[in-house]
Amino acid sequence: MLSLSVKPGMPSAAISLRSFLNVKVLILIGLLSLAVTSAEVARVIARSFADAYLQVTVFVAATLFLFYFIEHHFKWDVAFFFRRYRQWQVPTAAFLGMLPGCGGAIIVITKYLQGGLSFGSVVAVLTATMGDAAFVLLAQSPTEAFIIFSATLIVGVVSGKTVDLVHGSEFLRPRNLTANRTIRSAVRRVDSKVSKTIWVALLIPGVFVGIAVALQFNTDIFGAVFGIDTLLWLGIFGSLISLVIWTISPLTEKSGVDLKETEKDTTSASLNTEESLNNVLGRVVGDTVFVTAWVIVAFLIYELGVYYFQFELGSLFHLGAIFVPLIAILVGFIPGCGPQVLVCSMYLNGVLPFSAEVGNAISNDGDALFPAIALDPKIAVIATLYSAIPAILVAYSYYWLFE
Secondary structure, three states, rough: OOOOOOOOOHHHHHHHHHHHHHHHHHHHHHHHHHOOOOOOHHHHHHHHHHHHHHHHHHHHHHHHHHHHHHHEEEEEOOOOHHOOHHHHHHHHHHHHHHHHOOHHHHHHHHHHHHHOOOOOHHHHHHHOOOHHHHHHHHHOHHHHHHHHHHHHHHHHHHHHHHHHHHHOOOOOOOOOOOHHHEEEEEOOOOOOHHHHHHHHHHHHHHHHHHHHHHOOOOOOHHHHHHHHOHHHHHHHHHHHHHHHHHHOOOOOOOOEEHHHHHHHHOOOOOOOOHHHHHHHHHHHHHHHHHHHHHHHHHHHHHHHHHHOOOOOHHHHHHHOOOHHHHHHHHHHOOOHHHHHHHHHHHOOOOOOOOHHHHHHHHHHHHHHHHHHHOHHHHHHOOOOOHOOHHHHHHHHHHHHHHH
8 A cells, every 4th residue: 555654854845746656656556457347448448548659649759859859959049039039929839739749739838837928829829739630631631731721820820819919918927937937847857768768669669650540541561460459559558658657757846947047958058969869858758758647547538438428429410500510619629639530530521511620620729738738727728718719700600601
């Protein structure tokens, strides 16, 4: 049995640290224990683990590695860029959100918490984000993908600029930044060479498989060659290793990140290339396993909810033509890419009209909502609710004018 031993005179930070570690261990044990309740539940959990890794984790890791490497190698001070060129904050955020995956959202929201961006930038990135459904569009209909990407980009910029105009650039900005320029550390760095080596060994094939799955390539050949469902087990092991690293990686007693030190690190000259790469990789692993833990829990809540309550999402679209765009918009508020990929597939198969697809594309955040909630739940909820307004306006304007 896990217990929290408190010694006299123990600092409160140490007590909080040990308590949090125990909570993480209990969460991991609880997830694994749930799998032994029945074979069907075990299959649902296994598929959720695999999907979380191959549909989210690999793309988060690849995007963060690219961004952190460019930031560190080329000494690009992103915070300074956003502070100096404030007029480009919202367009840049919307562009990062338009890119497939949720890496752009992590970057924007992290920089927002550090005081470098306005709340309108958060609205812009979540409005422009389409998640993995973007890969489905690109693979099957590149022309329509370009149209919808352009629409989400424009709507994201307009929405973000409007929010900043109405509320001002300081709206919902963390208050403690003005005093000591520190933020609560929501993500952390992993320094263990063993953990990083194992994690990267699984990530490299995972990235290629994730891209193939997202583009809907035929991946059955892997199972036929090796005689087992290698993709499923790759995803399961990838998620399990991420959960283990997340569980055993302790929080430091320091409650915040000093932005002055961060800026100093990003602008100082690199003396050792290997050390720099390890630092970048440690940040990528730390951030990604943290997000992965949230994604797995969210996937399980959704998939087990569908399993236990026998709910079919597609049945909602039989309520009547006038309600179809609204339902697609509401589906967009469901975290994760699974429901959004379903809406996109139904549109490509001619089941749903264009108004429903464009409304869903604007309202949905795909997997980007997971890291947003993980970093700041209040900001994530308010920002994603704001995206409902342009989604309804655009979807129903197209519906009444062209359908």
